[in-house]
Amino acid sequence: PTSSPTHTATNTPRVPAVYWVDPGGADDGAGTQVAPWRTIGRAAAVVMPGDTVIAQPGVYTESVLLSRSGSPEASIAFEAQSGAVIESPDPSASLSAFDVRNAAGYLTFSGFEVRQGFAEAFLLRSGVHDLAIRDCYLHHNRLGIWVDSATDVEIDNCRIESNSARGAQVTGTSQRITVRRTVSRDHDDGLGCLGEADGFQTKETTSYVSFFDCVASGNSEDGFDLKGDHILVSRSESRSNQCTGVKLWQNARVENSVVTGNTTGISATSFFGAATLVEVFNSTIADNAGTQVRFVNPLMATEPVVSYNAVLRNVIAAGPGKAIETEDLVDLTEDHNILFREDTTGVTVLENIGAPTARHYSGQEINAGVMIAETGQGVGTWAIDPDFLDRAEYQLHPDSVAVDSGDPTAAPSEDRRGSPRPQGARSDIGPDEAPGALLDHRPWADPGPDRTTTVGARVTLSAYGSVDPDGDPLTYTWDFGDAGPLATGFGASHRWLAAGAYTVTLTVSDGTLVRSRTAHVSVAALPTSTSTATATTTPTASATASQTPTGTSTATASPTATGTAVPTPSMLPPTATPTTQPSQTPTATPTGTPTEIPTPTPMATPTHLPTQTYTRLPTAIPTHEPSPAPRACEGDCDGNGSVTVDELLLMVNIALDNAEISRCAAGDANGDRQVTINEILGAVGNALEGCRTDT
Secondary structure: OOOOOOOOOOOOOOOOOEEEEOOOOOOOOOOOOOOOEOOHHHHHOOOOOOOEEEEOOEEEEOOEEEOOOOOOOOOEEEEEOOOEEEEOOOOOOOOEEEEEOOOOEEEEEEOOEEEOOOOEEEEEOOOOEEEEEEOOEEEOOOEEEEEEOOEEEEEEOOEEEOOOOEEEEEEOOOEEEEEEOOEEEOOOOOOHHHOOOOOEEEOOOOEEEEEEOOEEEOOOOOOEEEOOEEEEEEOOEEEOOOOEEEEEOOOEEEEOOEEEOOOEEEEEOOOOOOOOEEEEEOOEEEOOOOOOEEEOOOOOOOOOOOOEEEEEEOOEEEOOOOOEEEEOOEEEEEEOOEEEOOOOOOEEEEEEEOOOOOEEEEHHHHHOOHHHHHHOOOEOOEOOOOOEOOOOOOOEOOOOOOOOOOOOOOOOOEOOOOOEOOOOOOOOOOOOOOOOOOOOOOOEOOOOOOEEEEOOOEEEEEOOOOEOOOOOOOEEEEEOOOOOOOEEOOEEEEEOOOOEEEEEEEEEEOOOOEEEEEEEEEEEOOOOOOEOOOOOOOOOOOOOOOOOOOOOEOOOEEEEEOOOOOOOHHHOOOOOOOOOOOOEEEEEOOOOOOOOOOOOOOOOOOOOOOOOOOOOOOOOOOOOOOOOOOOOOOOOOOOOOOOOHHHHHHHHHHHOOOOOHHHHHHHOOOOOOOOOHHHHHHHHHHHHHOOOOOO
16 A cells, blocks of 8 residues: 655744834724724734834824733834824823833834823833833923833933923832933922932832933932942933932942032932942042032941942042042042142042041142041042033043043043043043043142232242142242232242232243142222220320310321241241241331221131141141131021021931022031031030020
């Protein structure tokens, strides 16, 4: 017998489908380009791995529920053509434009505009995984993107704008969330720093969330409020947010980024009080209204108390307020930074707040080596103007002190534009790496603070704080702005013989490069006094007494100096020895009733001075100490002479960056534009015991 042929059954692979959707279509159609469905939800109900849904231009008024998954080899794609817009069918309901649930995965969404009143444009529920949202424009909703306990999610090249709550938030146990090239801006919940209208937000139970090339700007709360663990912010910007530019709450790193125009630049803590490492590398934190970088004590108390570690390296921190502020449970490593505020005598670094070892340093003291001598911090750090070319991109002048002054240890291998780092002998400080090497840096000239004096009074000037970053010896030239002769030397003194406003220019040179900076001197005319009095008691000494004086008499006084003025120790360059200051004895010859002898205005000196003398650079020593003014009642925000519970709560909110310092100037006792625990305790004492106005 002959055998019959054997037929083997085979499975024919499914060909992925392409479904078309158009607002003018019909859901009972074929879903083809010529007979499209009307809703995206109709396609979402039938898609299989490998399928593509194309939304044609038009307005779709719907909320799409999606629970179907693709596969690792064949994802499901939802693609919007230009002009495809989704609007909420009921803005009063809590609806999402795309509600992804049931652990769906291997999905991509691209090109959608979602607007007008959704609770969320995208809601990724628990278990959702391997999902990408790309090239979407999400605006005027409550929230842009909510990732809740999802994993392996990518958000790329999206614009999220003008929401009533937040831009994008990551909550639950979400992990491995990556946000790239995404802008989140202008969100406002009406609550300011007491709200949550952040550009980007992660909760404390999330982890491994990364931001690359992102921008958060114009939000009514923070730019980046990142409570999660293992956070990375790279090549990103936080600009002009009402509160803090970047908040870091656990293990986190910021690199190659710019933080500018916020109230506070970067604020970091340890959320759970556990071992934490916060790193800020190769970034520019500049022109924030308050402190540029704050490291705050752990949020939750632990037993035993655990401090956390912070590293600040290759960073430019420059602005009107303090550059760095740390509390006492923060172990800070700070080196190779530019820490600059225009007032070089103001507090630039404030360390160990709340501890007996609290210290503060001016820019002058940083350049003079005082901070490194006392704390060991600040190797390679300078308080020198970084010389930005502009205040938009914060590019540096080619001969900025930041060029070739950094430390490549643990620095990113590329700058924020992808150029390799380093390109010179050392890496640059800041997010940009300049081409080539800079072998000689310009010196820094510091003529000291602005001053007020009177005609004929001698003012002593010092170049304390001037420095050459390369260690070259300097020469000093002073121009007093009155067409008089120039003076040379580390210190100088001068008398102005006419009232007016003068500009003092200090020029320093390292033999090759020079820099000049100015200070302003306001010179007031000597007061003249003519007195007419009705005496009721016997005048003293050189006045002629009578019960009824019949005339007016005047007296003039002119101080005469014995010897010539010599520099005080604060004027002397390194290794110089101060000499004894000659005495000055004013004499007066009265011609009638004596009048008050005018006293020359004391020389203005830095308000914070080193406590010991270093041979490396001189220590400024004030020659006069003005009488302190009466102190306002600490905590009396409204100035009514008492401190209330509401005012104490306001001070607490200011300390937490939830309210502006301008709302309670009396709470800022030391004038550093911050409210500390000691100032709050002082206010509590005033509330309990009544206001004290002693100095």
